[in-house]
Amino acid sequence: MSSSVSARLVRLLNMVPYLKANPRITYAEAAADLGVTRKQLQQDLDQLWMCGLPGYGPGDLIDFEFSGDTINVTFSAGMDEPLRLTSPEATGLLMALRALADVPGVVDPEAARSAIAKIESAAGAVHPTGAVAAEPERAPAESEAAAAVREAVRSGHAVRLEYYSASRDTLSERIVDPIRVVLVGDHSYLEAWSREAEGVRLFRFDRIVDASVLDEASAPPEPALQGSTDTSLFDSDPALPAATLRISPEAAWTLEYYPMRVLRELPDGHFEAAMTYASDEWMARLVLGFGAEVTVVEPAELAERVRRAAHAALGAYAEAG
Incomplete structure (x- = not known):
């Protein structure tokens, strides 16, 4: 997690208690006390407005009253009280943090491990069943x-x-x-x-x-x-060419790995997806690497390029054999 994201998270967590302690404070005063611009303060309030208790309906979400140039908290959703996690909640949070820590690049591993250690210490590292949690494996070191x-x-x-x-x-x-x-x-x-x-x-x-x-x-x-x-x-760059690809169910993982937009799912389980690319040569090599699992529907020029390259490769194998 970046320092800017961490700072905003801390500010959001502290903002409701601060506003509760300073009812009908003006935007200018709140922005000055919190060390942010008025624009950032408004963005933070918009974010908090979408947070609250499970159910996430009227009466569950944090609510404010804006009168003139003042801000007043009308429902805090409990954020003005110390957070107390139940054992199942602590276990769920630990599982989520460990999962994030295991994905390289998603979060700062040291920050994730520090948060895990603090939660385990506060919760006593106990599962909902009452059993002591096993010592977690260390997350892989960041590059x-x-x-x-x-x-x-x-x-x-x-x-x-x-x-x-x-x-x-x-x-x-x-x-x-x-x-x-x-x-x-x-x-x-x-x-x-x-x-x-x-x-x-x-x-x-x-x-x-x-x-x-x-x-x-x-x-x-x-x-x-x-x-x-x-x-x-x-988003797709309109200046770049786009290919329509037919992707087999076995290669559906490419939809998550590459920047593709699914156009439709076919009755036989295949997908048609659009993908932009900058180089015909690179795109042809990419498609060839998947064999029959990914084929080019259009443009015709790219499909023909892949076809010629495949025939040339088969011919080279035949000569070598």
Whole structure:
């Protein structure tokens, strides 16, 4: 979890007790006390408005009254009292944290292990049955590159990245100014100002081959720091070609691994999915690697390229045999 995400989580947890203790406080006063801009305060309130107790209906969610320029908590959902986890709740939380810690790049392993240790200590490491929990296995160590990126974010330093671009099948080196670590889907990304592209870019942790923290301070432009994370980068780029693929049930895992959009599920269990790509050569190699489990429906030019490459490969095998 990035330092910015951690700071916001702590602020959100403290915000309801703070507002309860300061009824009808103004936006300006609350923003100043909490050390945030009015825009960020409004975003935090919008987030809290969607939080609450199981049921998540009227009377379950945190509620506010906004009168003029003041804020007043009308229902706290218990967030103004110390949190007390039941044994089943603590066990469920521990299981979720251990699962996250086992996925490289999703969270900071050290932070996850620290949270696990604290919960186990508070709960006495007891299962709902009353049995003492077994000593958990240590989560796999984070890669040196990922650890360096997190250190650069924490210390506010620029970082030199060696990055693998899956869509272009190339390695590139660039210097970036880190902004924050964000979680999108099941992957952690470094959001940073790319000096080469002169814009904000997202770099997926498991595609950062190497990272070196530089002596110079990170200095992204102020608008980049204040702006919210732009996840439109994950949408299809209309400037890139798109392929329609027919995917067998055995290869359905590719729908989660690659940036695809499912168009429809066919009666025989196959899927049709759309995928954008930057290089015909790279896309043809990708499809060939799946054999008969993934085929190109369109464009026809790509399908013909795959067909020719497959015939050439079969011919080479025949000659070798």
